[in-house]
Amino acid sequence: MIYVVMGVCGSGKTTIGTALAEKLGLPFRDADEFHSMENKKKMSQGIALTDQDRRPWLLAIYKYMRRLSKEGNSGVVTCSALRKSYRDILVNGCISEEREPIPEIVFVLLHGSRAVLQNRLDSRSGHFMPTSLLDSQLATLEIPTSDEKCVQVDISMSPDKVMDQIIERTRTIAIKS
Template sequence: MQIIIIGVSGCGKTSVGEALAKKLNMPFRDADEFHSIANKEKMSRGQSLTDEDRIPWLLAIHQYMQKLESQKIDGVVTCSGLKKMYRQTLLEGITTADSNSQSSSKKCLDKASVLFVLLHGEEEILQRRMDLRRNHFMPASLLPSQLATLEHPDETEHFISVDIDNSVDDIVNQIVKVIQVS
């Protein structure tokens, strides 16, 4: 199973992802590792990324998960995954622009083996967390644009939603319970 922890900046994706991977003895990768230097510089200037900026980043995360899946290794990765089309790119390895021309099943991850975990919370909690961060390229000023961009997963996606107003251990335990049932 590939577990993708999604949500806006400040929701705790990295903390939850690291703790979940440790508990399940799975490899962990943070989405920030896949961003280009140009993307990080753009965000550090307080500029939101465009869909075009995000495509190579999403494809790199997809390729990493595809590699794990091909080696039959379960893993945990973080990614904001704010839009449905981003989550689709993570699953299929193609963008909506090239979906008609490159619809290769070899690229697609097994949708049933990928679980999106949406970490969500009140804007005030998210803002407070972001204000406390130090030395992170993503400024708190971009939170409103991320919240405006967020498209909550729907019934066509394999996902669970977890409130961040819990401890990391409680959040991890909630995720593990769902995984054990599926």
């Protein structure tokens, strides 16, 4: 199974993704590693990325996950994956007739109140994503639909409880698949 830990900035994607990978003994990759320097510069200046900016980033993440899948490996990857169209690229790659879907992906949406998210962003330092983009991300977020393999976990719990919820809920998805 490939876990894509998703959500808006401040939801704890890196913290939870790293801990989940460690707990499950899986490789971990943070989506920020796949961003171009140009994208990071834009975001650090408070400029929201366009879909055109995101496409190469999403495809790079997809290619990494497809390699894991073809090798029969599991892993944990973080990615905001805010729109369904972005999640479609992560699952299918290029949107064309030559799709190579990755069937073992499960999305894990970390969600919480705006107040919790703002508090987390205000208390972190050294990250290129400014708190000013929170509202933009919340406005962009499209909650996964029932046709997507996704579990939602409330971030108001401790990281250990969040991970326990993820493991419990994704087992149910794996059994159904």
